[in-house]
Amino acid sequence: MAEKYSPAEIDARWQRRWAEARVSFVDTAVPGDEYYMLNMYPYPSGSRLHVGHGRNYILGDALYRRQRMAGRKALNPMGWDAFGLPAENAAIQSGIHPREYTLANIGRMKEQLHSLGCLYDWSKELASCDPAYYRWNQWLFLRMWERGLAYRKTAPVNWCPGCRTVLANEQVVDGRCERSGDAVEIRDLTQWFFRVTDYAERLLSGLDGLPHWSDRVKTMQRNWIGRSEGAEILFRVDGMTDPVTVFTTRPDTLFGATFLALAPEHPAVARLAERSASSAELLAFVERVRRESRLERESEGGEKEGIETGILEINPGTGEPIPVWLANFVLPEYGTGAIMGVPAHDQRDFEFARKYGLPVRPVYRTASAEIDPDAMTQALSHEGFLYRSGTWDGAPNGPEAIRVAISWLEEKGFGKGKVGYRLRDWLISRQRYWGTPIPAIHCPTCGVVPVPDSDLPVLLPEDVDFQGAEGNPLEKSAAFVETRCPRCGEAARRETDTMDTFVDSSWYYLRFLNPQDTERMVDTERVDRWLPVDQYIGGIEHAILHLLYARFVCRVLKDMGLVHLEEPFERLFNQGMITRLNPATGKVEKMSKSRGNTVSPDELIERFGADTLRLYTLFIGPPEKESEWSEEGVAGAHRFLNRVHEVCARVQELPDAGEAGPPDTDLRRLTHRTIQRVTEDAAKFHFHTAIAALMEFQRGLAEALEAGSESPQALREGVRALLQLLHPIAPHLTEEWWHRFGERVFLIETAWPVFDAALATSTDVTLVVQVNGKVRGRLSLARGATESEAVSRARADERIRTWFEGREIARTVFVPDRLLNLVVR
RNA sequence: GCCGGAGUGGCGGAAUGGGCAGACGCACGGGACUUAAAAUCCCGAGGGCCGAGAGGCCCGUGCCGGUUCGAGUCCGGCCUCCGGCACCA
Numbered sequence A: 001m002a003e004k005y006s007p008a009e010i011d012a013r014w015q016r017r018w019a020e021a022r023v024s025f026v027d028t029a030v031p032g033d034e035y036y037m038l039n040m041y042p043y044p045s046g047s048r049l050h051v052g053h054g055r056n057y058i059l060g061d062a063l064y065r066r067q068r069m070a071g072r073k074a075l076n077p078m079g080w081d082a083f084g085l086p087a088e089n090a091a092i093q094s095g096i097h098p099r100e101y102t103l104a105n106i107g108r109m110k111e112q113l114h115s116l117g118c119l120y121d122w123s124k125e126l127a128s129c130d131p132a133y134y135r136w137n138q139w140l141f142l143r144m145w146e147r148g149l150a151y152r153k154t155a156p157v158n159w160c161p162g163c164r165t166v167l168a169n170e171q172v173v174d175g176r177c178e179r180s181g182d183a184v185e186i187r188d189l190t191q192w193f194f195r196v197t198d199y200a201e202r203l204l205s206g207l208d209g210l211p212h213w214s215d216r217v218k219t220m221q222r223n224w225i226g227r228s229e230g231a232e233i234l235f236r237v238d239g240m241t242d243p244v245t246v247f248t249t250r251p252d253t254l255f256g257a258t259f260l261a262l263a264p265e266h267p268a269v270a271r272l273a274e275r276s277a278s279s280a281e282l283l284a285f286v287e288r289v290r291r292e293s294r295l296e297r298e299s300e301g302g303e304k305e306g307i308e309t310g311i312l313e314i315n316p317g318t319g320e321p322i323p324v325w326l327a328n329f330v331l332p333e334y335g336t337g338a339i340m341g342v343p344a345h346d347q348r349d350f351e352f353a354r355k356y357g358l359p360v361r362p363v364y365r366t367a368s369a370e371i372d373p374d375a376m377t378q379a380l381s382h383e384g385f386l387y388r389s390g391t392w393d394g395a396p397n398g399p400e401a402i403r404v405a406i407s408w409l410e411e412k413g414f415g416k417g418k419v420g421y422r423l424r425d426w427l428i429s430r431q432r433y434w435g436t437p438i439p440a441i442h443c444p445t446c447g448v449v450p451v452p453d454s455d456l457p458v459l460l461p462e463d464v465d466f467q468g469a470e471g472n473p474l475e476k477s478a479a480f481v482e483t484r485c486p487r488c489g490e491a492a493r494r495e496t497d498t499m500d501t502f503v504d505s506s507w508y509y510l511r512f513l514n515p516q517d518t519e520r521m522v523d524t525e526r527v528d529r530w531l532p533v534d535q536y537i538g539g540i541e542h543a544i545l546h547l548l549y550a551r552f553v554c555r556v557l558k559d560m561g562l563v564h565l566e567e568p569f570e571r572l573f574n575q576g577m578i579t580r581l582n583p584a585t586g587k588v589e590k591m592s593k594s595r596g597n598t599v600s601p602d603e604l605i606e607r608f609g610a611d612t613l614r615l616y617t618l619f620i621g622p623p624e625k626e627s628e629w630s631e632e633g634v635a636g637a638h639r640f641l642n643r644v645h646e647v648c649a650r651v652q653e654l655p656d657a658g659e660a661g662p663p664d665t666d667l668r669r670l671t672h673r674t675i676q677r678v679t680e681d682a683a684k685f686h687f688h689t690a691i692a693a694l695m696e697f698q699r700g701l702a703e704a705l706e707a708g709s710e711s712p713q714a715l716r717e718g719v720r721a722l723l724q725l726l727h728p729i730a731p732h733l734t735e736e737w738w739h740r741f742g743e744r745v746f747l748i749e750t751a752w753p754v755f756d757a758a759l760a761t762s763t764d765v766t767l768v769v770q771v772n773g774k775v776r777g778r779l780s781l782a783r784g785a786t787e788s789e790a791v792s793r794a795r796a797d798e799r800i801r802t803w804f805e806g807r808e809i810a811r812t813v814f815v816p817d818r819l820l821n822l823v824v825r
Numbered sequence B: 001g002c003c004g005g006a007g008u009g010g011c012g013g014a015a016u017g018g019g020c021a022g023a024c025g026c027a028c029g030g031g032a033c034u035u036a037a038a039a040u041c042c043c044g045a046g047g048g049c050c051g052a053g054a055g056g057c058c059c060g061u062g063c064c065g066g067u068u069c070g071a072g073u074c075c076g077g078c079c080u081c082c083g084g085c086a087c088c089a
Helices: A007-021 A051-069 A085-094 A098-115 A131-146 A196-209 A215-225 A251-256 A269-275 A279-291 A294-298 A347-356 A399-412 A501-505 A524-530 A545-559 A601-608 A610-619 A631-652 A666-683 A687-707 A712-726 A731-740 A787-796
Strands: A034-039 A073-075 A077-080 A121-127 A150-160 A165-167 A185-194 A228-237 A244-248 A259-262 A306-314 A321-327 A338-341 A415-420 A440-443 A447-450 A482-484 A491-494 A535-539 A572-575 A578-582 A587-590 A764-771 A774-782 A809-815 A819-824
Touching: A007 A098, A007 A601, A007 A610, A007 A731, A034 A051, A034 A524, A051 A073, A051 A535, A051 A572, A051 A578, A051 A601, A051 A610, A077 A098, A085 A098, A098 A601, A121 A131, A131 A150, A131 A447, A131 A501, A131 A545, A196 A215, A196 A545, A215 A545, A215 A572, A228 A251, A228 A338, A228 A399, A244 A251, A244 A259, A244 A338, A251 A399, A269 A279, A269 A306, A279 A306, A279 A321, A306 A347, A338 A347, A399 A415, A501 A545, A601 A610, A601 A631, A610 A631, A610 A687, A610 A731, A631 A687, A631 A712, A631 A731, A666 A687, A666 A712, A687 A712, A712 A731, A764 A787, A774 A787, A787 A809, A787 A819
Parallel strands: A034 A073, A034 A535, A077 A121, A259 A321, A535 A572, A764 A819
Antiparallel strands: A150 A165, A150 A185, A228 A244, A228 A306, A228 A415, A259 A338, A306 A321, A440 A447, A440 A491, A482 A491, A578 A587, A764 A774, A809 A819
């Protein structure tokens, strides 16, 4: 009897050997045999891996091992997004410096990845909090500034007066700070932005060139960019020199515009208020709307509120004056922050008009219908033909009417065709300490001045006071803030905003190729060779922001000539979350620390070994879908590995010499069929079905051993294949047995087994016989049997015959090697 | 509201260029081994009905309808759940 599989011992032995061997990518690989894969970088500011979080690292490692066995030189690096809010909050609470806290977490996560047997290329490791990395964030920022892609503008933020800090939307609960409970104010701050909207069209059209991305993610990105074609129309305001510009997707309904509505934040509001008779009321309304939480204001059922300014403007279509309103449902960020209200054909405008008694003026009608605006209970569709629209009358609804409208507007100088996007520029300013300092200096005489390249990196100061920290600790570091203007040399102040951590992750996939390079941000030659990333693995939560910003920065670098590609990630795989029963709520929820339903890998590795954990994590379900964790399932995975161990031990005891058996035994057929199944499943990342095939294979081997029906050669061939196929999933046990069988090279360095197609295909098939579409019997036939053979066999079969005896066979449907359907009357 | 995804045994799931529904595993039941238990191994099992039994028949992939010799798979309409986005002009 062989000794039991002792996971801890085996894990330890192989982790040590792999570490010593430094399995890593070879620089001299032939282009085309190279495979660059990337797991979504971890945030080390959290604490440790849990099973849900570890799923993609296990999947990534299995894919890496599979690629290596396919003969590809694979680059599989790991980086850390080491800047992040939790570290700063932890520092405030515990007094531990964010750097110390973060580095400790990186160390712990590395250990955990190591104990899972994950072979990351640590020679390419990087961390975003390292000046060797973030100096290039700053360098990139300066280049963006030069190109007009980085700029400052005011933006409203949630300000907590108690914490003296800016809050994220999710930190605001019922208008109050979730931590201190203070009422949150809306403040205008001047902040830095990246002009991602300049790239909206390219980011949108690039999606068409990504066939290996899921439609799901591409659709989400398309919707986020939100391209819409329409027109900008100028409305001349009574008594004012500057017209108000409106963006609309339906310029054809201009003659139906019976009011104009501005966002309360619209820049013209101040001047309107000066001239309005109800100035005080207007300003009070503006103040009130600005206090409304953004969520509430944007929600479906939100109350539409407005106030009349008493100012009139001219509808350029009709030439008639219509009133200007301020309305809470008009958003300053979208379009021009001003709309023309067409109540007859827009439901939202209709509700607003009914509430405030504004006229409703239809401009579309079908041939028959006579429309009574007073009887309408909701907005009309744009059905039929334009009428009451001057020279546009008779134009049918659709692109034609819009074209007519736009050319008229352009001819008269009242407006022009315009493509609008929902996408907004990327706000990168953070009023935080733990991040990349923005390399700008505020000089009283020269204004905002860029830090010269020669002064990079602008180092994040270490001696920052976190005790009783309020606001941005950077502001209190005199050594950091006080500087000289690089232009005039006079005393000046450093910018204290730091960058959004999405800046870090928007180009790290390039930096893995030269993480220690002090001369340049990216190594163009290596990028040409390795990029795009062949396989990117990450959670669906990054489907929009992170991936959009990474695609944006890649394009900017292309325009700068530093890289020659637009799309950084050729294949994208979004793995589903692991869920588990939450004892607190009694519901099955995604596994996460904040919900308190996590399972630590450390504990499971100690009990069952890394292979069991890996096997079960991959077996639990299709990786792109959510899967529910179950403790009992882990034991089942462990049992399987013990059976593999048992089979290996018994085959090892077989005599080496002996008669070679026949070349096509049942076992050999099973071996080759299994190689085929696992190869195909692994290509789809469907390790759960590959494992099912391996379980059947193990049973086949055990049965053959029991029956003594197979030659030692066939059994050895089977066990070799089993170990190789199982290796990406359970590397420790398989490597152990590979070497016990006398092999000298690492399993990962062996070639993936190749199946013999003739052996993988069975000679006999089961043909299903149906009568009128219902299964009535099965025939065992030689592969490739003809229809007439099948029919005569079916006629000869007692059982099947009872179903059509005495009736006429009207038709037969024959699918070779699968099915025969007899249609009888 | 819009967009996307999903719905299959007690449970996780398998099977879609239409062709044996429920692979594999968990839990469960029975058996072997054992003084006993654990561990391990073997067997069983979608539901209903008929039969002493071997076995047989009917129903069954969220619901209703359609196409087809044949539908978990395709089409139309609905329901539920999950994710994303949302007064988007």
